[in-house]
């Protein structure tokens with residue numbers, strides 16, 4: 010939480026409608042996303058109850074487990090889900106383009122990639138476990154399952170793992186994607202509820218955000234977005250329906266002849282009553298997720314969105330190829346090196362994602378201006394032809410002076426860059442308080458005295474001006490131009506060195522044995 | 537009856553004090569700074585009923601499925617004389633248990649009266665304490681007590697205490713899964729604090745009988761299902777930190793007398809129930825009485841206190857209702873409207889608000905400028 014976002018929340022509360030915290034879209038919204046709304050049985054580790062899934066808002070597919078503790082039904086559910094998700098995902102691997110790779114070679118990259126959208130983080134967590142409980146299964150052996158089940162498990166495991174990568178968009182949680190762009194007039198905790206969050210962002214005509222959110226919080230008016238169901242629904246509706254279904258199934262089994270016919274009809278009725286009830290819980294959320302996608306799509310995409318999506322496409326292409334070559338399912342747990350590597354990667358990705366958003370979006374950059382890591386203002390003086398004696402030769406080193414009202418905390422010597430001229434470095438020469446009118450007292454601003462009024466920042470520029478001693482027009486900011494400089498860098502930092510897996514020190518458990526799933530994995534209980 | 541007890545009884549009204557259990561006592565630690573909560577809890581007010589009667593029912597419910605699952609798992613762990621449990625204990629406590637006896641303290645010779653059962657628990661536990669006998673003993677459903685706000689609370693006995701040689705270990709059975717060796721950290725944290733309640737109660741029991749309270753280990757055994765199946769696994773959980781937190785809050789409640797003194801006598805939250813159990817007291821009257829006790833609402837209350845919807849409504853104009861972090865980032869300014877007026881420069885900062893005002897003005901300027909720049 011930053012001061013700017015906090016202020017936006019306060020403004021949202023007062024205006025009774027959500028306020029923007031981004032001026033451009035920072036997530037990729039696919040041309041053909043697939044929405045998945047799962048429900049789970051309360052109290053169980055990972056017992057699917059029902060799901061709506063599909064890539065067309067008008068025609069969701071409904072899958073229901075009518076006896077949630079029955080193992081066969083669970084695998085039937087997984088197979089049904091696989092019949093929709095696996096062809097959708099793998100379909101994207103069919104069309105690729107060649108892109109330049111290292112040493113003048115080229116490699117394939119899928120033209121597009123799948124995007125699975127869930128209502129919230131809890132939905133992603135459920136999907137991760139669903140992947141975990143299905144990816145080791147086998148179509149043969151003592152506990153055969155539909156061949157699509159382990160494939161679904163591997164894809165879900167891949168996608169949920171990817172969803173932890175900052176800026177990756179192969180799998181999205183609607184609440185998180187929305188929160189990246191809007192501040193509601195409620196708390197972050199309450200924003201985890203998709204219905205109330207959307208109520209603040211997009212209230213019905215004539216209704217305020219707070220009033221709309223109150224409706225979003227009422228489980229009767231707005232069933233929870235899952236995967237946990239409303240306890241009231243469980244006790245009053247679901248439990249009797251599940252019992253009725255079990256009873257009619259049992260009765261039908263012991264009948265024969267004409268009464269068997271009646272029995273089957275009763276089973277069908279019980280089943281469709283269950284399906285209706287679950288649809289009633291799922292459909293509102295289904296619609297909210299699609300509405301969230303619509304709202305996001307209306308925002309113009311930030312500059313870096315396409316580049317991040319390329320990285321997603323690369324990851325997808327790589328995993329599709331790995332699976333095609335018969336790759337093993339993901340291990341149960343990361344080895345020590347893999348975990349450390351991952352942690353390091355995540356930190357870098359987080360920093361880089363934040364910086365990219367700041368470069369793409371003045372409202373995000375404002376957060377850094379607030380903390381003194383960036384400043385914006387007007388160029389008040391420029392010496393574009395300044396030449397300095399370098400070690401070997403004379404080099405072009407223009408100076409500019411920027412007047413800013415921001416609290417500048419960068420120290421002389423720091424190198425900053427501007428989103429408008431990313432190839433150009435600017436070294437801070439001095440920071441002086443702009444005291445006007447009267448004689449100028451160059452007072453060095455001390456770090457920490459934040460919002461102490463206007464400052465003049467002198468910068469020395471290098472790079473981005475060609476090789477000559479005369480700067481091409483436009484390459485040096487001119488007096489009067491608005492500029493913004495920050496210490497952020499949007500490029501990936503170099504990868505930290507890690508020992509290869511086989512040299513894992515004993516303090517980290519020694520070299521891991523490569524994970525080979527065994528029969529026990531395939532036969533693991535799912536009850 | 538002491539003055540304080542009389543005052544608390546009056547606040548609670550005609551309803552009997554609500555019995556505590558490990559969960560409600562653990563919940564006492566959730567928002568320790570809240571006076572309203574401290575008084576309601578010390579008085580044993582039925583908060584779910586009060587919340588509903590004041591027009592803001594608590595949003596908590598428990599699914600039948602979750603309860604059934606919890607019971608089924610517990611039954612499985614305890615089946616065949618706790619065979620599964622003993623297997624885990626041998627494993628986890630790293631000690632040989634040639635054989636273990638099992639004592640169910642659920643009812644005592646047909647009596648289910650709480651004092652009788654508590655006396656029996658006390659007798660059995662203290663007799664075996666320090667006996668040094670090699671064979672372990674499992675005490676199922678021991679009925680423990682804990683002093684909460686000067687009142688003795690009986691703890692619903694859903695635990696097992698295991699004695700081996702000189703040590704007692706609290707065993708907590710939970711039905712959330714540990715998958716690939718990892719369980720939901722929030723659930724583990726909740727289980728840890730609930731177990732700490734039992735550790736504390738066991739220690740008090742020993743201390744009252746002149747035994748060494750440290751005979752009760754501060755490591756508890758958490759038992760939960762492994763992966764996606766029903767097979768139990770055990771883990772040792774160090775609850776020293778939770779014990780400290782819990783003790784601090786319980787001693788605060790013990791000082792409730794000082795707290796109650798601060799408010800005018802005669803405040804009553806009586807629901808005026810008619811003979812069918814329907815509250816007849818006007819919601820507005822209840823609200824007026826409740827508001828006398830200052831609350832300290834933050835969104836975390838939504839998960840831990842039955843009064844949350846009431847307090848949220850009352851706090852809706854505050855920055856804290858948007859989250860503690862929001863309030864901090866806004867320079868600690870209490871009301872949303874003040875913060876915004878300071879940000880716009882409309883309001884003159886009062887004493888101690890100058891830094892906050894400067895911060896807010898910068899934030900407002902940066903927001904406005906950046907939104908304008910983006911068009």
Ligand code: SF4
Pocket residue numbers: 567570571572573831832833834837841842843844845847
């Ligand atoms: S909900 Fe109200 S009474 Fe309960 S802890 Fe929070 S502020 Fe206190």
